[in-house]
Amino acid sequence: MSKPRLILDQDDVLAATHDKLADIVFNEFETGLSREAFNKVAFHQILSTELSQRLYHIIQAPGFFSDIPLIPNAREAVLELSKKYEIFVATAALEFPNSFREKYDWLRQYFDFIPWTHIVFCGDKSVLSGDYLIDDMPRNLKTFKGKGLLFNAAHNLEETAYQRVMNWEEILQLLG
Ligand SMILES: [Mg+2]
Numbered sequence: 001m002s003k004p005r006l007i008l009d010q011d012d013v014l015a016a017t018h019d020k021l022a023d024i025v026f027n028e029f030e031t032g033l034s035r036e037a038f039n040k041v042a043f044h045q046i047l048s049t050e051l052s053q054r055l056y057h058i059i060q061a062p063g064f065f066s067d068i069p070l071i072p073n074a075r076e077a078v079l080e081l082s083k084k085y086e087i088f089v090a091t092a093a094l095e096f097p098n099s100f101r102e103k104y105d106w107l108r109q110y111f112d113f114i115p116w117t118h119i120v121f122c123g124d125k126s127v128l129s130g131d132y133l134i135d136d137m138p139r140n141l142k143t144f145k146g147k148g149l150l151f152n153a154a155h156n157l158e159e160t161a162y163q164r165v166m167n168w169e170e171i172l173q174l175l176g
Contacts, residue, residue, distance in 0.1 A: 031046065130144075132147050132149065
């Protein structure tokens with residue numbers, strides 16, 4: 001029997017992208033806010049249009065996606081789940097076309113056990129088909145036909161329509 005298919009988002013599920021951005025905003029932008037404040041809201045809610053643009057350019061710049069820290073325990077948990085599930089990574093990389101190579105190399109660095117055939121660079125995630133999708137963006141879970149799990153993030157704290165998972169330990173308990 002084939003394994004159930006588990007699809008994982010990259011940014012803010014495997015890679016701590018928001019944390020990297022929050023560190024940049026806290027250290028380089030003069031917002032007057034504490035570092036903790038960025039753990040509770042989306043950037044667009046607190047940054048001016050000008051600062052949002054500045055942040056956007058930082059994300060677009062070469063190198064941004066190369067050194068994003070791993071979300072704690074993501075590698076170990078995905079490796080464990082790969083025994084029971086067919087794992088795919090699906091990332092809306094088309095939003096930042098410069099990121100392709102960096103995102104791919106990042107996955108090779110931390111998730112070398114996921115073959116290239118199971119990495120999907122996409123735009124609209126409604127194209128995905130699987131049994132489970134773990135993503136931090138409610139819009140991606142909305143169109144998914146399987147079971148969606150919302151990975152807790154600063155920009156989705158208000159969302160109540162999907163089952164929330166706080167970390168990889170909890171995912172392992174749920175799906176392992
Ligand atoms: Mg994401």
